[in-house]
Amino acid sequence: MFLRDAHNRTIRDLRISITDRCNFRCFYCLPNGEPPLARKETILTFEEIEYISEIFVGLGIEKIRLTGGEPMLRRNIENLIEKLARLKVQSSKFKVQSSEDENPQSAIRNPQLKDLALTTNGFSLPQRAESLKKAGLDRVTISLDSLKKANFQQITGVDKLDEVLQAIEAAQRARLNPIKINAVVVRGRNDDELVDFARFARENDLKMRFIEFMPLDAAHGWSREMVVSGREIFDKINAVLPLKLKETSRGNETAWKYEFADGAAGEIGIIAPVTQMFCGACSRIRLTADGQIRTCLFSTTEHNLRDVVRGGASREEIIEYIRAVVLKKEPRHYINDKKFAPASRSMSFIGG
Numbered sequence: 001m002f003l004r005d006a007h008n009r010t011i012r013d014l015r016i017s018i019t020d021r022c023n024f025r026c027f028y029c030l031p032n033g034e035p036p037l038a039r040k041e042t043i044l045t046f047e048e049i050e051y052i053s054e055i056f057v058g059l060g061i062e063k064i065r066l067t068g069g070e071p072m073l074r075r076n077i078e079n080l081i082e083k084l085a086r087l088k089v090q091s092s093k094f095k096v097q098s099s100e101d102e103n104p105q106s107a108i109r110n111p112q113l114k115d116l117a118l119t120t121n122g123f124s125l126p127q128r129a130e131s132l133k134k135a136g137l138d139r140v141t142i143s144l145d146s147l148k149k150a151n152f153q154q155i156t157g158v159d160k161l162d163e164v165l166q167a168i169e170a171a172q173r174a175r176l177n178p179i180k181i182n183a184v185v186v187r188g189r190n191d192d193e194l195v196d197f198a199r200f201a202r203e204n205d206l207k208m209r210f211i212e213f214m215p216l217d218a219a220h221g222w223s224r225e226m227v228v229s230g231r232e233i234f235d236k237i238n239a240v241l242p243l244k245l246k247e248t249s250r251g252n253e254t255a256w257k258y259e260f261a262d263g264a265a266g267e268i269g270i271i272a273p274v275t276q277m278f279c280g281a282c283s284r285i286r287l288t289a290d291g292q293i294r295t296c297l298f299s300t301t302e303h304n305l306r307d308v309v310r311g312g313a314s315r316e317e318i319i320e321y322i323r324a325v326v327l328k329k330e331p332r333h334y335i336n337d338k339k340f341a342p343a344s345r346s347m348s349f350i351g352g
């Protein structure tokens with residue numbers, strides 16, 4: 001059967017960090033290039049990622065998102081995408097011969113990957129959007145934290161706003177739809193640009209995602225005062241460009257989604273993990289570049305799937321291991337508790 005945790009949540013969404021390296025130095029993530037990079041031999045190979053993904057899809061995972069670090073820094077990422085895209089085609093390899101009830105360790109019947117996505121800073125997308133699409137990538141999420149050149153550089157540490165804007169256009173041309181744009185909103189850094197971002201989404205028919213700043217930065221500079229709440233983000237945009245809630249339930253999506261009340265193109269999504277926790281509907285699990293399963297962004301422990309796979313475990317043993325790990329998924333995060341302890345690794349390693 002499906003992957004289900006101890007709190008009755010079904011796991012459908014796998015986020016795979018394929019590298020811990022990044023060529024941006026966003027102050028809220030990896031400002032100085034710390035912590036030290038993982039040793040090369042600990043990083044999962046494409047073949048290992050393919051094998052693990054295939055097992056996960058057999059267990060009901062429907063969405064895979066490749067992330068990092070900056071995933072486009074991994075050489076020949078198109079080859080990996082080609083391998084994973086094959087999981088979208090129903091494969092006889094997955095079909096379970098005996099009934100699920102007879103053999104609960106087996107993969108479920110006729111599983112299929114439905115969505116293959118990539119989160120990127122866009123740096124090399126202008127040249128590669130077409131080849132990614134051709135390899136089988138469905139869609140991209142591009143990070144963009146400022147529309148002003150100087151502010152973009154202050155936030156990301158690089159002078160690459162023009163390239164990121166070109167990346168968005170290239171993704172549109174390559175039909176890597178729906179294209180989402182992620183902006184982490186931080187008090188005093190880019191909260192004066194909320195309406196500009198909303199206009200940008202309208203004018204370019206994009207799905208804008210505003211994300212509350214979470215305590216996942218390598219430099220441990222996060223403070224509650226820096227968080228701009230989802231409510232405030234909504235109010236500031238709504239006062240100028242009235243918004244209408246799209247769906248009253250967000251299912252297991254992270255964002256509350258809004259359309260423009262005047263019917264203009266584009267969409268606004270607000271992701272508020274700090275002030276409006278959505279753990280009860282979480283369907284996500286993460287695999288780090290060095291093959292550790294993380295059951296929550298804020299986990300303080302990891303589960304070493306790499307060693308299980310490299311140690312020669314059989315497919316059934318790997319499935320059993322994954323099921324046992326999923327049962328340990330945390331009921332919720334503890335950002336707002338006094339006892340909150342920061343995650344064992346920063347976002348650049350975990351993969352956003």
Ligand code: SAM
Pocket residue numbers: 022028029067068069070071119120121122141142143182183184211212213214215216217347348351352
């Ligand atoms: N390098 C890619 C990129 O820039 O999109 C993928 C990795 S990045 C870690 C994934 C997403 O996590 C980005 O949209 C980034 O803005 C977000 N992120 C990183 N640190 C964060 C934090 N402390 N709080 C909220 N979002 C964060």
